[in-house]
Structures are given as C-alpha cells and as structure tokens.
Amino acid sequence: MADKIATREAYGNALAALGEKYTDFVVLDADLAAATKTGTFKKKFPERFFDCGIAEGNMVGVAAGLAAAGKTVFASSFAMFAAGRAFEQIRNSVGYPHLNVKIGATHAGISVGEDGATHQCNEDIALMRTIPGMTIVNPADAIEAAAAVEAAITTYGPFYLRFGRAAVPNVCPEGYKFELGKGVKLAEGTDVTIVATGLMVHLALEAAEVLKAEGISAEVINIHTIKPLDKDIIAASAAKTGAVVTAEEHNIIGGLGGAVCEALAETCPVPVVRVGVEDRFGMSGKVPELLNEYGLTTENIVANAKKAIALKK
Amino acid sequence: METTKLEMLKEKALNIRLGALEGIHAAASGHPGGSLAIADILAYLYFAEMNVNPADPKNADRDRLVLSKGHTAPALYAALAEKGYFDKELLGTLRKFGSILQGHPDMKHIPGVDMSTGSLGQGFSAACGTALAGKIDGKDYRVYAILGDGESEEGQIWEAAMFGAHYKLDNLVAIVDFNGLQIDGKVTEVMNPTPLDEKFAAFGWNVCVIDGHNFDEIEAALANAREVKGKPTAIIAKCVKGKGVSYMENQVSWHGSAPKDDQYEQAVAELKANA
Numbered sequence: 001m002a003d004k005i006a007t008r009e010a011y012g013n014a015l016a017a018l019g020e021k022y023t024d025f026v027v028l029d030a031d032l033a034a035a036t037k038t039g040t041f042k043k044k045f046p047e048r049f050f051d052c053g054i055a056e057g058n059m060v061g062v063a064a065g066l067a068a069a070g071k072t073v074f075a076s077s078f079a080m081f082a083a084g085r086a087f088e089q090i091r092n093s094v095g096y097p098h099l100n101v102k103i104g105a106t107h108a109g110i111s112v113g114e115d116g117a118t119h120q121c122n123e124d125i126a127l128m129r130t131i132p133g134m135t136i137v138n139p140a141d142a143i144e145a146a147a148a149v150e151a152a153i154t155t156y157g158p159f160y161l162r163f164g165r166a167a168v169p170n171v172c173p174e175g176y177k178f179e180l181g182k183g184v185k186l187a188e189g190t191d192v193t194i195v196a197t198g199l200m201v202h203l204a205l206e207a208a209e210v211l212k213a214e215g216i217s218a219e220v221i222n223i224h225t226i227k228p229l230d231k232d233i234i235a236a237s238a239a240k241t242g243a244v245v246t247a248e249e250h251n252i253i254g255g256l257g258g259a260v261c262e263a264l265a266e267t268c269p270v271p272v273v274r275v276g277v278e279d280r281f282g283m284s285g286k287v288p289e290l291l292n293e294y295g296l297t298t299e300n301i302v303a304n305a306k307k308a309i310a311l312k313k
Numbered sequence: 314m315e316t317t318k319l320e321m322l323k324e325k326a327l328n329i330r331l332g333a334l335e336g337i338h339a340a341a342s343g344h345p346g347g348s349l350a351i352a353d354i355l356a357y358l359y360f361a362e363m364n365v366n367p368a369d370p371k372n373a374d375r376d377r378l379v380l381s382k383g384h385t386a387p388a389l390y391a392a393l394a395e396k397g398y399f400d401k402e403l404l405g406t407l408r409k410f411g412s413i414l415q416g417h418p419d420m421k422h423i424p425g426v427d428m429s430t431g432s433l434g435q436g437f438s439a440a441c442g443t444a445l446a447g448k449i450d451g452k453d454y455r456v457y458a459i460l461g462d463g464e465s466e467e468g469q470i471w472e473a474a475m476f477g478a479h480y481k482l483d484n485l486v487a488i489v490d491f492n493g494l495q496i497d498g499k500v501t502e503v504m505n506p507t508p509l510d511e512k513f514a515a516f517g518w519n520v521c522v523i524d525g526h527n528f529d530e531i532e533a534a535l536a537n538a539r540e541v542k543g544k545p546t547a548i549i550a551k552c553v554k555g556k557g558v559s560y561m562e563n564q565v566s567w568h569g570s571a572p573k574d575d576q577y578e579q580a581v582a583e584l585k586a587n588a
Contacts, residue, residue, distance in 0.1 A: 026449065050445065050480070058438045058472035065442020068420070068428055070373065071449070073442075089435055089469075097420050097429040 004167035008106040010142035011163045012037025014149035015074065016044045022153050025072040028063055030056045036076040036106040056081045060089035060101070067099035072153060075101060079108035079162060083124035094158050095131040102152045102159040108138075109249035110282040110290045111166040111199060120282030126254025128160040129227050135180070136227040138162040138256075140201035141170045144224050147178030155180060164249070166287045168199045171222065183230035185237070189219035192305045193237040193244045197223045197256045200247035200275070200296060207301035218305060229259050235267040243308035244272045247301050252276040271311035273304045314529050318361065322528050325395055326356035327588045330557050331581060332391025336407030336414065338577040343408060343416070346567040348388035350492045350525070350552040351459055355392040357531045358457055367397040370424045376454050377427040377443050381436030382461035382490060383417040384569070389426070390414050398425035434467030437487065441476050444485035444545075455539075458487045463495030465506040471516065477545040478517030485545040486538045487513075490525065492554040494565045513547035525550030557584050
C-alpha cells in the first residue's frame with residue numbers, strides 16, 4: 001500500500017490540479033482554508049478563491065448566487081458547520097433551486113480527533129440524504145477523493161463531498177476508474193457482504209482477510225456514492241451471501257447503514273448489522289483511540305459479520 | 314421627474330398592487346401588507362431602472378432582482394406579469410396546486426425570478442454571490458435585493474452585509490422595506506433591528522434613507538447607488554405596510570391574511586379611485 005494521505009489533502013490538491021483544466025469554477029471557504037486544504041487552490045488561483053469568514057450560512061447563500069450566475073462553486077468548511085450549521089441554506093438556497101454548488105466538507109466523523117464532540121460530525125450524511133437531488137460522495141482514499149472532485153465539476157447539480165482529516169491508505173486497485181453512483185466490489189465472497197464507505201473501506205478489507213483465515217468468505221463493496229445509492233450491486237450481493245454488515249464513520253442512524261437497510265428491505269430482505277457510531281456524541285482523543293472506542297475497527301467488523309451470518313434463517 | 318414618467322410609474326404600481334391582490338384574493342392566502350408596501354419600488358426597478366428583457370429572461374448580462382423577503386411574491390409576480398414575463402391570467406393561480414406561481418419565488422419554474430427565496434436572510438447572501446460573479450466576469454450588470462425590516466433580525470443579513478462591503482460590491486443595491494411591522498407586532502417591540510441606516514453604514518455601506526412611495530426619491534437613491542464606487546448601497550425605504558388600501562395600512566393583521574370578497578372589492582375600488 002502507498003503512503004497514507006488524508007482525503008482532505010487530496011481534495012485541496014485536486015482543486016488546484018483541476019483549476020487549469022476547468023477554468024470556470026471558484027472556491028469559497030469560511031476561514032478554514034488551511035485545514036480544509038482549499039488553501040492549496042487559493043495559492044495557485046487566488047483570483048478564484050473567496051474567503052467568506054466565519055459565516056457558513058452566508059457562504060452557502062453566496063455560493064448559490066454565484067451558481068445562479070453560471071459558476072460552478074465549491075464551498076468548504078468542516079462537515080459540522082457545512083452540513084450542520086448551514087443545513088437550511090443548503091436545503092433552501094442550493095437544493096430547492098438545484099444549483100451547481102459543491103459542498104466540500106472536511107473533518108467529517110470522529111477522526112477529527114482531539115477537537116472533540118463539537119467538531120465531530122456523525123450526522124451529515126443523514127442530513128444531506130434527505131435533500132432531494134443531492135449527490136453525496138464519501139471517498140475511501142486519495143485517488144477516489146480526486147476523482148470525486150472531478151466528477152463534481154463535470155456533473156451539474158448540488159453535491160456533498162465528504163472528506164476526512166486523518167490520513168488513510170489507498171484502497172483503490174490499480175487502474176481504478178471512478179464511476180459516480182456505482183459501488184465497487186473490492187473482494188469476492190459468498191458468506192457475508194461487507195458494505196463500507198470512507199475510511200472504513202480499508203478496515204473492511206482487513207476484516208475480510210481475518211474472516212478468510214477463519215474460513216468465512218466475505219464480499220467487500222465500497223460505496224463511495226451514498227446518494228444515489230447503487231442498490232443493484234448491494235441487492236445482488238445480498239442475494240448471494242444472505243447477510244450484510246455495513247461499516248461507516250457516521251451515526252448508524254440515517255447514514256450508509258440506514259440507506260442499505262432501506263434499500264434491502266425493499267429489494268432483498270436479509271439480516272443487516274450496522275457498524276458505525278452508535279448514536280453517541282464524539283469526544284477528544286487520538287484517532288486510533290477514538291476509532292477503538294466507537295467500534296470502528298477491523299475486529300468489530302469481523303464480530304458483526306459473524307453476527308449477521310448467525311442471523312441468517 | 315417628467316410627468317409622463319411619473320404617470321407611467323404610477324400606472325405600473327397600480328397594476329402591481331391590483332395584480333398582487335388579485336392573486337392573494339383568489340388564493341385566499343398570501344401576504345398583502347408587504348406586497349403593497351414594495352409595489353412602488355418594484356414599479357421603478359422593472360420599468361425605469363433594470364436592464365432586463367422578458368423575451369430573454371436568462372440573459373447573462375441582465376440586471377437581477379432577488380426578493381429576499383420572498384413572502385411578498387405576489388407583488389413580484391404581478392410586476393413580472395406586467396413586464397411581460399408571463400400572462401397576467403396566471404396571477405389568479407397564485408398558490409394553487411399545479412401553478413408555477415408558488416407561495417414563495419421559485420427560480421426553476423417562474424420566468425424572471427432570479428433566485429428562489431422565502432427563508433428569510435438567505436436571498437441577500439445569494440444576491441451578494443451573483444454580484445460577486447459579475448465582478449469576477451467583468452460584467453456590468455447590477456443586482457438588487459429587496460429585504461424586510463423584520464428580516465433584518467436574521468443574523469445572516471449581517472453576514473451578507475459584511476461580505477458585500479468586504480468585496481466592494483458596488484454593483485449591489487439592498488433596498489430595505491422599512492414598514493415597521495412584522496408578524497408579531499412592531500419591529501421595534503418584537504426585536505428592534507433599528508437603526509438600520511446606522512447599522513448598514515457601520516458595516517461599510519453607502520446608505521440612503523428615502524420615502525419608499527416617492528418616485529423622485531427612489532430615482533435619486535438608485536442614481537446615487539450607481540455613482541458610489543467601491544461599496545454597495547443600502548436604501549432604507551420607509552414604506553407603509555398595506556399601502557393604498559385604507560383598512561390594511563399599518564395594520565399588522567394584514568401581514569399574512571387574504572381579503573374576503575367584499576374587502577377585495579373595496580380594495581380594488583380604493584386603489585383605482587386614488588390612482
């Protein structure tokens with residue numbers, strides 16, 4: 001595996017790298033450019049970068065107005081203040097008129113670390129999923145993050161791009177081709193399906209290896225696009241394995257786990273066990289300590305995969 | 314102002330008021346007070362100020378109007394119909410199921426609506442964004458935002474005010490309908506947003522205070538806004554809520570309720586008689 005890199009880092013790099021190819025997008029930030037990494041774009045294209053100060057609601061409104069005038073707009077902040085603080089601005093000023101605004105939300109989930117609960121957003125996917133016409137992408141690694149940025153530029157409409165603070169290993173296979181709205185089968189299996197997103201994807205792959213050593217065959221699906229959800233790949237895999245585990249760095253309510261349950265209940269009802277933040281607030285700590293505390297671990301995926309298998313009729 | 318221009322504006326304002334009330338009466342719901350308050354301002358903007366063409370409503374170089382106080386949509390729709398963006402017959406479908414004339418402005422479906430608004434505070438930010446886009450693209454279009462005085466209690470208004478001054482958006486004009494009333498009573502008693510002129514000035518804006526029903530003063534303030542460079546202009550327009558209908562004027566109860574048949578007939582008669 002290549003060196004670890006945070007998806008927020010890849011976001012900033014991608015904006016800067018794509019700035020020449022696509023000359024009409026602009027980037028907004030709310031006094032967090034150094035942390036969201038939009039600062040990388042700002043350095044290269046200062047005339048296309050606009051700091052909005054610590055005023056996320058206004059930033060999203062400004063983004064809507066820019067988009068109404070034909071611009072493609074990235075508006076960045078931490079997930080907590082983008083999806084959280086500015087939810088209603090995203091809903092009414094971007095979602096309802098279906099404007100070409102891309103919310104670049106970094107520091108999603110508990111891997112924010114030391115800043116603690118006020119800055120750890122485990123609710124953003126749930127919030128964004130309920131906005132009609134919103135596309136949500138939660139990339140698993142730097143390659144996918146960069147591809148998601150380009151897809152957002154070339155695809156009209158509101159996007160919510162979810163990036164993490166912590167460095168993660170690459171999981172995308174060589175020659176990987178990102179397709180918006182399409183899940184990616186990373187491992188074939190027959191006993192259980194692990195559906196993972198974001199930084200949980202590499203842990204899901206590790207879990208599949210552990211299960212394999214115990215004689216359990218796990219299929220691993222990376223869902224980078226949470227909305228629209230690739231129901232087909234999930235249902236087909238569920239039909240084959242008969243048991244599903246979801247894994248996400250988000251509240252198990254309303255996120256990937258919720259979306260998968262909703263999809264399977266209507267297409268292929270099988271037991272689903274959700275790994276994620278179990279309806280709790282975050283806390284301060286180092287990233288490995290927090291991942292362990294909240295059960296976002298290889299071991300917990302393994303344990304819940306067995307639980308899902310045991311629930312099969 | 315020349316008499317012909319003044320007469321034209323009075324006629325347009327009358328038609329905007331009649332069109333707004335027609336819709337509200339037919340819908341048996343809507344916001345007449347604020348709609349009547351901004352009719353003269355809308356008449357001036359659409360018929361003497363803005364560079365717009367109803368035959369080409371999405372032209373990239375057009376001036377824009379964002380009705381940040383989106384609940385006064387009936388007046389905006391009446392102005393757009395009067396300008397020729399769509400058939401006046403549509404005004405009677407306001408707020409009705411299946412009509413494009415939604416309760417609050419919907420840019421996706423209504424020709425001439427430049428921004429979807431209705432959630433207070435948000436349209437002003439969007440107006441800032443569109444004005445910024447004009448600066449980025451080196452275009453000389455202008456952006457007009459109509460705000461409410463009650464709306465100015467929203468924190469987002471002041472975030473946007475900071476933004477507009479910071480980016481020197483001299484192509485942006487905010488017109489505040491300062492009619493002094495909001496749903497729960499007088500703005501000064503509910504949550505006092507005044508002094509609006511001093512607040513905007515402190516935020517770095519060029520400020521004019523005018524009578525929002527005096528076309529000469531509206532003209533002078535908008536001309537002043539074009540002349541002042543390097544900062545946006547806020548026009549604090551003292552308006553009468555329910556202007557032109559005796560029983561609605563300065564009555565908070567007419568913020569968001571529709572006239573019954575006899576009240577509607579009286580309103581139409583008064584407006585026409587006083588024109």
